[in-house]
Amino acid sequence: MTVSIGLLGAGRIGKTHAKAVSQLESAKLAAVYDPFEEAAKEIAAQTGARIDSLDAIMNDPAIDAVIIATPTDLHAEQIEQAARAGKAIFCEKPIHLDGDRVRDCLKVVEETDAKLMVGFNRRFDPNFAEVKRQIEAGAVGEVELVQITSRDPSPPPAEYAARSGGLFKDMMIHDFDMARFLLGEEVVDISAMGSSIVDPAIGEAGDVDTATVMLKTASGKIAVITNSRRATYGYDQRVEVHGSKGLVSAENKRTTTVTVANENGYTAEPLMDFFMERYVDAYRIELETFVKALTEGTAMSPSGIDGLKALELAETATTEVAKARETAKA
Amino acid sequence: MTVSIGLLGAGRIGKTHAKAVSQLESAKLAAVYDPFEEAAKEIAAQTGARIDSLDAIMNDPAIDAVIIATPTDLHAEQIEQAARAGKAIFCEKPIHLDGDRVRDCLKVVEETDAKLMVGFNRRFDPNFAEVKRQIEAGAVGEVELVQITSRDPSPPPAEYAARSGGLFKDMMIHDFDMARFLLGEEVVDISAMGSSIVDPAIGEAGDVDTATVMLKTASGKIAVITNSRRATYGYDQRVEVHGSKGLVSAENKRTTTVTVANENGYTAEPLMDFFMERYVDAYRIELETFVKALTEGTAMSPSGIDGLKALELAETATTEVAKARETAKA
């Protein structure tokens, strides 16, 4: 079976997915849609996909699946349309910034029995995937404490920070998913702290740029997440999982293994710059996994529920930090 | 000037301090007191110190300073006695498990104008001291986020856990001091989580064995501390300080730099077993610093106030976690 795929959205991440599909033997990119036609043309030229309208793609019975890589506020609606059209769906995270809207959308998914996978790409990073494999293989025994460090190289414009739903929904949502993935249990308790010390404009826009969260499961496992919008030394992405038998950890990736030593010491290069470089393998493997689940008829993971759970944690953290800011002002 | 020192308490940590004093040219151990005379005899034999009673040492005008290495519940009382006797005082942490008692004790110290240094030995660890030096030299700009990982190799007996004042006062108190040391500002907000998942008996004794804390200063700097009573790979002691210009971090120490590589991978030895090995340099430098401050007439640091501040954070964390446990039970 060759999966025939329609791509919605031909921006940066859409291009990444188009390239991943073009490298798969069991899938082909049949059509691409983007209101900005130049972007669509570029992908069409590279992959041989036709350019088409959103509705035409949704209604084409020859198309098995859609990849939703459009702006966030269109995700839920397009998931619903695709679900009703009987398409399998790969959707970039988040499904929506509002939890209620996500719940409504997932009801449609459930009613139509649609297959939905949400793009938490980091689960497919070879390093974090290996950490998960080690946990499952029993290398650390029972998981006790998860530590996630996640830092962007530099802050986004303050107006983006506001529009994005805030740090917890825009950035830490990946780490909430990673925490659930590594803990292997649902979170029942959460506590958050945040500051705007990297860029005051972000604080004025009502968001934070430095934040930490503690999570706890019913059995007492704990996770700690730290986020910052600043890391002068590159995109910092690490996890540690401590268990009853030991520790498994994934360090950052670098482009080379070169070190220069002199009277000032030993210097290794900074980390990769950002997610398009750091997670290039993850994006590819993610799409492979989606296509494989389709051709083999296995369950989609991460699922719509995974998307919802991470968002709910982000909503709680957002509210808690907002309250603390109000209190501090009062 | 040679500082003449009386040692109160000839247990494990007393011996460590006695050895540190014996290596200093500017100090000598004049007398040692311990109700268990065999312990005192051993130190006397090694250092030439006389064995004497507590009161005799306190009242000997030839003795300039005392080192208090007795059980915790005696510290406050002995500090007061020494302060009134005009001695300079080095006291093992904590001053007392009860904050009110510490405040009363520090009043006596203040009234008598006594010199008091509290034994937060980790400030003198060459690694953490270098982190502090780098911060002060501006290597990371303004401090934004401090991450402290501190794990004991294995849990103490549950009865110790109860008697010790609990994880926050017994173990994390060191990390509270380290957080204050590295943040360079007072903490104004704290949030704690704890679990007893390493040893259920510790939970039954009313304590936790796995805990995390988030701290915040008035200017918005954040610190995160994680503690566990279990680390199969050795005594895990690390700090990271993220600032506006970069990151300074201190990794764990090992006894050797040897690696064995074979078809299973590359294996380095486990970490040092526990604090007497890991902080052997710190204990020595701590005493050197105390004696140097005495001979040079400079301020004592860490001070009694430092001891109080760390205890207050531990008390707040203890209360918060206890409340959460009550709520969970209800």
Next chain:
Amino acid sequence: MTVSIGLLGAGRIGKTHAKAVSQLESAKLAAVYDPFEEAAKEIAAQTGARIDSLDAIMNDPAIDAVIIATPTDLHAEQIEQAARAGKAIFCEKPIHLDGDRVRDCLKVVEETDAKLMVGFNRRFDPNFAEVKRQIEAGAVGEVELVQITSRDPSPPPAEYAARSGGLFKDMMIHDFDMARFLLGEEVVDISAMGSSIVDPAIGEAGDVDTATVMLKTASGKIAVITNSRRATYGYDQRVEVHGSKGLVSAENKRTTTVTVANENGYTAEPLMDFFMERYVDAYRIELETFVKALTEGTAMSPSGIDGLKALELAETATTEVAKARETAKA
């Protein structure tokens, strides 16, 4: 300009080059030749290249360049044929196992003014290329001492060892080229040692499996190479370049950055298995460089002379070690 390429040889390395060409915008694989047609068919199917005979490819005026990935004993002859046919040539190393035959071949290349690049892929490995860039940027000052460690994961069959020309021509030839590349000067003195201690059958076949060489340039720079056909922990490929101002080194690559720690210590995974994984980027960049040199009309590097120089060092080392074995037997 789009470079039209004919591929001679559709084995493992031929496939690697075909894939590299298919990813380039400025080149296309026009034709593929292999006496074993199934292999050629596979590449044809993947790239759209036609299957053709050797002579047809050589004589097709629409083909600009050939990639020679046939067995070693055919290289020299095919280089000559291609040179006379006016093709640019990318040839896998070595040009021939016999130095005289190489010199004859290079005469034809010179007379026909053909463009020839020899496949010393390691120069294009991002790690070693970065080492070279650092040297050229002056990071280590004047180069003084180069150390190259190169170990295969496991020995080839003894019959291969014999047929391949021996360790120095088959394996260390890469390191001879790397040494010349990093020294930046010609070697004027060489001394070699070899043993067959990994597999006695290799010794019986007249070859060695463990060998070291010292090289020296006219200005006194020194290089040391160590080779072994055994490395249980994976394919070991490292360089160190010591200069008047410091050291630049490239460590091994791993698939992940994951470490597992427990009471036995900290374990990282073994190295990548062998050259097809380790040098996957190098093979791609090598072909890019060949095509770029063609389209931009710049000089080919590494050149035929580079191929000859490395072979001459290998011949000298082979002779020296063979003599030492004779002496030892006598």
Next chain:
Amino acid sequence: MTVSIGLLGAGRIGKTHAKAVSQLESAKLAAVYDPFEEAAKEIAAQTGARIDSLDAIMNDPAIDAVIIATPTDLHAEQIEQAARAGKAIFCEKPIHLDGDRVRDCLKVVEETDAKLMVGFNRRFDPNFAEVKRQIEAGAVGEVELVQITSRDPSPPPAEYAARSGGLFKDMMIHDFDMARFLLGEEVVDISAMGSSIVDPAIGEAGDVDTATVMLKTASGKIAVITNSRRATYGYDQRVEVHGSKGLVSAENKRTTTVTVANENGYTAEPLMDFFMERYVDAYRIELETFVKALTEGTAMSPSGIDGLKALELAETATTEVAKARETAKA
């Protein structure tokens, strides 16, 4: 039994040994001799040893052992005097710069049945000692290839280089001993290369400052040593031992584990400056081992024969490199 020791030579290394003895319960420093009395006085003050003449120490029946830390050209003579006086002897390396003189000296040692240990301190470095333990425990199977990197931070004055016997006898002699220690077999073949590229004055004085040596045992095991008088990043001291089952290696030591990361990358501090810091533990353990061998009546190791074997390798390397220089000039 408390071993009563006389120290000959109160220079830098003499002081190190005096301190090591003073920390041992089973030994005491009874007397110290140095023609420069100020130096002797300092040690006497610190240890309680008496100051005495060479002959008085040699003839004092209460003295069990002597430590010879005098200038190299006095070692052989003093070993003989001590051997005849029935003392156990710890002698700094080398016994003499001339192999014949060493052989004569060892004859006296043999005839008098004297106990003699030679100060190859690096065998007692905890890192290299652990490498040896791993080999003996079978961690790497049969040893196949040893790689030793040894670089001084900066060159000595050219006049020292000349007087010292040259790089091979002064510096690489430690590595010859280490190679024998790790190979576990006698060397039967040696090849050397050297250059004076760090400091031309060293070349004019007839010595080299950069050198490499290959060694081979009868069974085919190989060792490679690289030496340089320059390492801007600190005192570089590493070994790798490759065997049939894997690799055991010892990396350099640093004073702290601190790293600073910023837009220029991750920087760790330079290495320790030189041998007095790097081998501080080794010097202490070496003396402990000497005293332990005395009190327990076990064999001395490294022995006088070990001293001779390393010197013979150094002599051969010196000759070979001198010949090559002559040839190059001619």
